[in-house]
Amino acid sequence: MPAVLITLVLLGQAAATATGTYVKLAGNGYWDDTVWPFMDYPMYSAAHGPPVQASSATLAAELSDGTEIDVTPAYMGVAFFAWRYHLVERIVAGTPTGEHAHLADKVEAHRAEAIQRVVDQVTRDAGVRPVALRVDRRTHTITDDGIVIDDVPTRVPVSPEDDDSRDLTEDAS
Amino acid sequence: MSSADLATPGAHSFFFPLASPLRLSVMRVVAVFCQLVFFYESLDYQLAKLASPGFSDPQWFIRGLTVLLPESVLRTESFLTGLWWATYAAGVFAMLGYKTRGALLLFALGNMIQIAHVYSYGEHHHPEAAFCVFLLMMAFSPCGRALSVDAWFKMKRGYGPDEGWGPDAKLTTVMWPLVAIQCFIAIAYFDAFLSKAIVGGLHWMNGYTLQTYLLRDGLRWDRPVGVWMSQFRWLGIAFAVGAVVFDALFWTVLLPRFKRLAWLWPVVPLFLLAGTAMHITIYVAQAAPFFQFLVLYLTFVPWERWGWLQRVARGATIKSEIARVVPGA
Numbered sequence: 001m002p003a004v005l006i007t008l009v010l011l012g013q014a015a016a017t018a019t020g021t022y023v024k025l026a027g028n029g030y031w032d033d034t035v036w037p038f039m040d041y042p043m044y045s046a047a048h049g050p051p052v053q054a055s056s057a058t059l060a061a062e063l064s065d066g067t068e069i070d071v072t073p074a075y076m077g078v079a080f081f082a083w084r085y086h087l088v089e090r091i092v093a094g095t096p097t098g099e100h101a102h103l104a105d106k107v108e109a110h111r112a113e114a115i116q117r118v119v120d121q122v123t124r125d126a127g128v129r130p131v132a133l134r135v136d137r138r139t140h141t142i143t144d145d146g147i148v149i150d151d152v153p154t155r156v157p158v159s160p161e162d163d164d165s166r167d168l169t170e171d172a173s
Numbered sequence: 174m175s176s177a178d179l180a181t182p183g184a185h186s187f188f189f190p191l192a193s194p195l196r197l198s199v200m201r202v203v204a205v206f207c208q209l210v211f212f213y214e215s216l217d218y219q220l221a222k223l224a225s226p227g228f229s230d231p232q233w234f235i236r237g238l239t240v241l242l243p244e245s246v247l248r249t250e251s252f253l254t255g256l257w258w259a260t261y262a263a264g265v266f267a268m269l270g271y272k273t274r275g276a277l278l279l280f281a282l283g284n285m286i287q288i289a290h291v292y293s294y295g296e297h298h299h300p301e302a303a304f305c306v307f308l309l310m311m312a313f314s315p316c317g318r319a320l321s322v323d324a325w326f327k328m329k330r331g332y333g334p335d336e337g338w339g340p341d342a343k344l345t346t347v348m349w350p351l352v353a354i355q356c357f358i359a360i361a362y363f364d365a366f367l368s369k370a371i372v373g374g375l376h377w378m379n380g381y382t383l384q385t386y387l388l389r390d391g392l393r394w395d396r397p398v399g400v401w402m403s404q405f406r407w408l409g410i411a412f413a414v415g416a417v418v419f420d421a422l423f424w425t426v427l428l429p430r431f432k433r434l435a436w437l438w439p440v441v442p443l444f445l446l447a448g449t450a451m452h453i454t455i456y457v458a459q460a461a462p463f464f465q466f467l468v469l470y471l472t473f474v475p476w477e478r479w480g481w482l483q484r485v486a487r488g489a490t491i492k493s494e495i496a497r498v499v500p501g502a
Contacts, residue, residue: 002188002314002346013357035232035233036234036289036292043365047373052388053388056393077221080394140388
């Protein structure tokens with residue numbers, strides 16, 4: 001039994017390593033493994049050159065009374081990467097043009113879905129529908145003079161077409 | 174198949190040397206304790222996943238399980254709650270060493286199902302895999318032969334080293350889970366090296382690369398230390414070279430297991446200290462918690478040589494230990 005287990009475990013991990021390596025060597029990005037606990041370990045493997053840059057983003061919901069709610073991953077109940085790539089990036093995604101123009105409908109559908117998820121969560125939490133969502137994207141660049149921050153705010157008005165706040169107030173009463 | 178069936182005598186002495194069960198038993202207590210106290214995700218974390226409409230990236234482990242248990246049962250609050258508590262209870266039994274192997278098998282499988290369940294929604298992390306494999310392998314080993322309720326009962330009934338119980342026993346089946354997991358993490362580190370070599374190439378060590386990662390993770394996870402460190406290119410170069418050398422050569426810690434290469438033993442503490450420093454730095458600067466690997470490093474420690482552990486395993490009480498150190502107490 002031990003010999004069988006040792007063989008299975010070490011061959012399993014070696015196979016995962018070999019598969020991940022093959023996918024990378026073939027230029028197909030990273031292996032999308034589903035055979036946990038055997039995994040590829042490609043984290044942080046890409047190289048970066050100057051300038052040294054990183055972006056950060058915050059997402060906020062503006063209410064009609066002027067107050068704001070920080071829409072963080074914890075607020076949405078999702079992991080950071082789901083928040084960043086399924087919500088923030090989709091909300092501010094540009095409309096594809098040129099050879100990618102055919103994806104425009106998909107991008108818009110993703111944007112509408114992301115906005116709706118945030119609006120639903122804020123409406124549930126605050127009891128009122130937000131009037132807009134604001135995404136502040138900041139690019140941090142390391143220079144000889146320290147870290148320079150370039151701020152790009154994006155405001156996305158929320159359609160008032162469904163007056164959920166009134167419904168919620170009535171439900172609550 | 175018995176342990177003696179491994180292909181070569183070299184492999185046999187590598188995985189199955191005659192040894193005391195104490196080192197394995199210490200690792201059982203330490204690993205299960207750490208999993209229960211530090212690494213076991215909360216029940217709420219599991220239940221929060223039920224808000225998703227379904228699996229987006231079902232792991233093979235979960236796919237296999239759904240053959241026996243349909244998704245409509247698996248993805249329910251009652252099943253996940255029962256599984257969480259059953260796994261926790263099995264962990265307590267495994268740590269204390271009561272019905273050790275069965276308890277450890279349930280504990281390992283319970284953890285693996287829960288982690289595979291979370292990963293089936295598209296969320297993947299890397300620290301848990303080796304640790305779960307280690308828990309599972311221990312379930313098939315005599316890890317309860319010392320420091321356990323099972324051993325205590327057996328020794329009370331007259332079983333001793335000749336029957337394979339207690340810290341003074343010598344067995345050929347106690348080292349293989351420890352050595353196998355050491356091989357497993359050596360492959361994982363080498364995989365990380367291959368990824369850097371193939372994807373990043375030599376540019377990976379240009380300094381800018383680690384500066385970028387430190388800045389990005391420092392901002393993302395609110396780690397001021399990472400943001401501060403990202404401003405020094407020489408630090409980026411030094412850490413990058415260190416990380417590549419470490420990942421590429423970690424497997425050398427296995428060499429002293431061969432008698433002819435026993436003189437290489439200093440590489441073991443060298444790499445373990447370097448790995449500990451690396452993972453702690455990564456955690457402080459980038460919030461990447463690879464503490465499971467640090468616990469697995471403890472498999473290299475020759476616990477069986479520690480006198481007080483031997484005495485505890487032989488049934489010494491805390492009172493008798495104090496009396497030994499402080500005569501007259």
